[in-house]
Amino acid sequence: MSFSNSDLWASRTALVCIAVVSAVWQRKLSSIVPDPYLDEVFHVRQAQVYCSGAFSQWDPKITTPPGLYLVSYLVYLVTGRCDIDILRLVNITAICGILLSSFRILRLLREARGKEANRVDFQSGRRLQGFLFDAHSALNISLFPPLFFFSALYYTDVVSTLCVLESYITLLQSRRPRASELGSTVQTILLGIVALLFRQTNIFWVAVFPAGLAVLEVLKNGRASAENNATTKQTPLEALKHSWTHSTLYDCPVNQAGVEDYFIVIVSAGLAAVGRLPSLMKVAVPYFTLLVAFGGFVAWNGGVVLGDKSNHVATLHFSQMLYIWPYIFFFSFPLTIPLFLTPLSNRLFQGKIQPFLEAHLSIPTTSKPPRIIIAIICMILATLTVHYNTIIHPFTLADNRHYVFYVFRILRHHPQLKYLAVPAYYCCGWLVMHTLGISRDSQIPNQAESSSKTSRGKELKRAAAPAGDHSCPASFVLVWLATTTLSVVTAPLVEPRYFIIPWIMWRLHVPSTAAGGGSSSTPRAEKIASKPLSGVTGKVPALWQGYDLRLCLETGWHLAVNTVTAYIFLYRGFVWPQEPGKIQRFMW
Template sequence: MRELHSRGRQFTVLSIAILLVTIISAVWLQSVSRTVPEPYLDEVFHVRQAQVYCAGAFHQWDPKITTPPGLYLISYVVFWLTGRCDIYAIRALNVFGVCLIVWESFDILLALRRANRSKTNEEDKSQEDSWQLTLLDAHKAVNIGLFPPLFFFSALYYTDVVSTWYVLKGYKHFLQSQQPNSSLLGPGVRTVFIGIAALFFRQTNIFWVAIFPAGLAVINALRNDQDRQHPTKVQDLSKIINESWQNSVLYDCPVENAGLEDCFAVVISAALVALCKPLVVLRAVAPYIILLFAFGSFVAWNGGVVLGDKSNHVATLHFPQMLYIWPYIMFFSWPLALPSFFRSLDQLPRGAFRSFSKSSVLEYPTWNPPRPLSIAAFAVLGTGAVHYNTIVHPFTLADNRHYVFYVFRILLRHPAIKYFAVLAYCCCGWAAVQILGSLPSPGRWNQTAGIKGNRNGKKKSQASTDTHDDSCPVSFIIVWLAATALSVVTAPLVEPRYFIVPWIMWRLHVPSSSASPFPTDTTRDEPLDSPNVWERVWRRYDFRLWIETIWLLVANVITGYMFLHRGFAWPQEPGKVQRFMW
């Protein structure tokens, strides 16, 4: 009965979330279709190819198109069902796609929470906590659907939205396949089919449906196959190596306790344990090896990764892409850093922000400053990448319709600017990683809930574990960075669309915290079974999500307004409206 109530609650909340995103997306689609009724920019190629497929001419292919035909095949199915293949009908596919992304994100968040609960052997939540966690997951899923570089293309006929949905579908299946009662054959076959389907939309999806889950699967398999619990506290490297090699104990500490040396320690530990258990590793990665073999066969048959326009899409090594991603993440996600940032300011010697400490908004840990070794490594590698490997594609400086054009104009205004930017990359990278490990202090929650707790959070009570997700492990950061690097470093062009999937994967793993901008009465011993459930849920809600929602909506409104109403004309193409876009 409890499981039935839980599913009903999840269905209700998810339905409301999808309805909200549907309304916002439909308004955006109507605005675009009314102002820009004809195909714009790359839509010219995509719409034309879709209509060729709708006409049944599957053998005809536009040589300017670089991506596989997955979107056009779906458009053909829509045409077969509805008899419509006009631009409005096929643009509407991406409205549906954004709603599916919200749905998949919600399911992924539930799966991640179940995985955390099984690792900590937590019991079922109370009714209040269940409502709160469900609302948090739905709100996070809505914010993912509103992510501006993704949401913008929900009203245009581009491949990004449906491609992202298939990647999330593959990740959800991976999480479900990691459950203890999951068999090998069934999930393995579905993994291959979902992965191949994702590759029909974008070739770089191979890194997110094969490399990314394979790395996580290996870590999970090594962790689950050991007799004793893996250490989660910082240890001496020699002890880690000894435990990993002799006892096959995987070292994997939380992000909140980690430094650069811990990243190396996790890699070394995983490699040593994997050498001791090759069959465990092979069983974990078998479906992904099949996917990689299929993709390699396609590349060999095609003579390259892209289908058309190969001269302008030559794969190269472009390491500064891994620098650009950090300000990208923080530009869209700065609200998530606010509480910990204020707490860090509160620790300044003069106590300039001491007055804020009385509010529950600051019940977050103070961020640890970046360690000298990490700063030095980032500075050396970042400066080297900027100096020797900065690539400015001709398309970047030739097209002032894209926002990246203006970013690079600033970076190239003076030779020193791109080197000073390394400091900004370093700060944003540190903040993005800290957000993954920022958990609220359980002190105020414990006092509010009538449970005695340690102010420093040294003893983690049941109440504190119920109010947020576990901190992200270092192994996830390593695997995420590897998949991100493989997917973007080979691209000479810098486009916000390339970072959509990395941002979403990062955002899905940001812990949800119970904190409110409203002060709580810490002297009031209120029982957990209080009848006023909704008041308590609201008081413990993660206020960052609301600020994030407002910020994402503001960004969408501004970019939408610029696209629709701030058009301009090029001298070489008089009378033709050019529009700003991501």
């Protein structure tokens, strides 16, 4: 099977799966809830106004741009229909597009890491594993509950997310050697404008986020000299001096980074940027253009939101950056399982089960428990944030149809309860961040390196990632954190939908690797991956040897959450006393 055929086989199989599941969900919802529900009332009405050709009429209750209605108008021109059934199909198509875009991004990221599937021995079954991992991850992304739920409703979130992913693809493709610089610039600007037609906060994900990554890529171009200089340990001062003299970014993988490394990356980026200002300005042109265009829109509109501005006033709501950690952990806890199993596997799991867990759950070899002093500092800052910056929007407490209403009702049950949640925020945050560093292909420190751990406070790890390391770089984490902060802290209202794109960008960079897979696998991992698993009839096909079982657990978890929320929405409605006879339904 050729490289391209493998690509098609994996992606098409995942596409059929999401198409079938989403079609079943849409058909069941439309049969029980045939009329527009909640915000659909405003969206459907506005779409039908556009279908009638009255583009100047605008519902003041709608605060997002008209991108969804323009798409619906195009659908109307093709089908001649603008009823709720055809409008809901727009998001069914978009959720399938999200799967394909996610798969494409994962392939480009794997290609950028130098992990082309055709470089690995076909007989081992690993040639197809890369495609299978990426297709499976893309399927799980499209099944993400807060996103998948709205695929059967007429909301803006699904198409908006698809536009952001397409914009990210443009950035990744521009890094290829044969990429057209002019073509990439034009495509970046056009896709960015299209994304802004669906949601204003997309400006952070189509301008700030890719601009940060593009700048880092320029600063990493001198990495060859950095690698030569990093063959020995460096003090922070030496690393920063090297960044200044060679205009090169200091960076390291997440699974080797301490808190101090992130600060050094920031300072290193500033020092390296001084010597590369012309190159940085050149790559920033399309993103700066988008920011200027968005600024012009805000000045013309008199604010960021359209319509009802009184209930959507921007504010500083830093508690949002506490809520996001349990949010990500809840939906993605199967991906964090190796962080639990690593310290327990040698003590609790012995005999036949231990090789199975190590082969299929990609237990990391370099993760370390949180440092006490860092944990204390983080929880003090989180406690101050909770005390001084907990904002509860009136909409949150006024509508008991949303799950967030019940979360805040629990937190408000006792005055001290919101402070007791702080350790949970920290633990979830630690697990989420370190999941980006899970990799079986990481270089294992030798005895000499292990003996030097006592000098960790004075010396830095290698600036360059080890060959074959799938761990996410620390520089990406900083850009992701900065963009996420900008996109959510200005929102006074806590909505699960606001965290969809931050979750997707995080999920796209979570490593999924075979135990013992890759060119830099350890002898022990290779031995585990090559063994037939005891208790299983016959030998496991090479394709499944060392398969990342977390992906299967994640699929099952997302399907379970989607099933429960769909059942509650469809069959557990209730009636408000002030609106007798009208069924209210629970939703995200």
